[in-house]
Amino acid sequence: MNAYLLLSIAIISEVFGSSMLKASEGFRKLLPSIGVVAGLGVAFYSLSLSLQNIPLGTAYAIWSGAGTALTATVGIVVYKESINVKKVLGLLLVIAGVAVMKLATDGAH
Template sequence: MSYAFLLAAIACEVFATSMLKSTEGFSRLWPTVACLTGYTVSFLALSQAVKEVPVGVAYAIWSGLGTAAIVAIGAAFLGEPITLIKVAGIGLIVAGVVILNVGGAAH
């Protein structure tokens, strides 16, 4: 169940981060409400996940997958360019998450 909470936390964080641009500096009410709600639900779900998943591993997965998803969303929907450097950076993030998971399982 903890990993279900972690996936929910990632989904809510990705949603909230995707909403940031539309808040226009938190000057638009409904996008701001949606963004802040997404972050709130994300942290609530993450707090439930870390009851059983080691906090370092949970945070690495949460931040790493969230970052990778935001890069993909930026490229697909916001017209942000995908460069070789960005792809390499995401690869390193994913590799770091995998290494932390393998190391976390060993303890």
């Protein structure tokens, strides 16, 4: 399977698992708690497979950066967390960093 597809699965699974952390209410709700374990389990497994073809630093930067940006977006959209110019700027900087890491990897071969 394509390494970047596996990395995408890892990112989406991590965002799901992290989002379920909030819904689990400190692991007091069963189904969201199961979602945390399943989401993060799939995330780490997929990330480990992607590392067979993507350098560790690049994969982790993309995984954590994209995960951060998407999780913050879920917080804003689903959990109605506040948003302001500073948060938007921070998210844009995270996304820019992820893009630079990807470009650096493409040129490193």
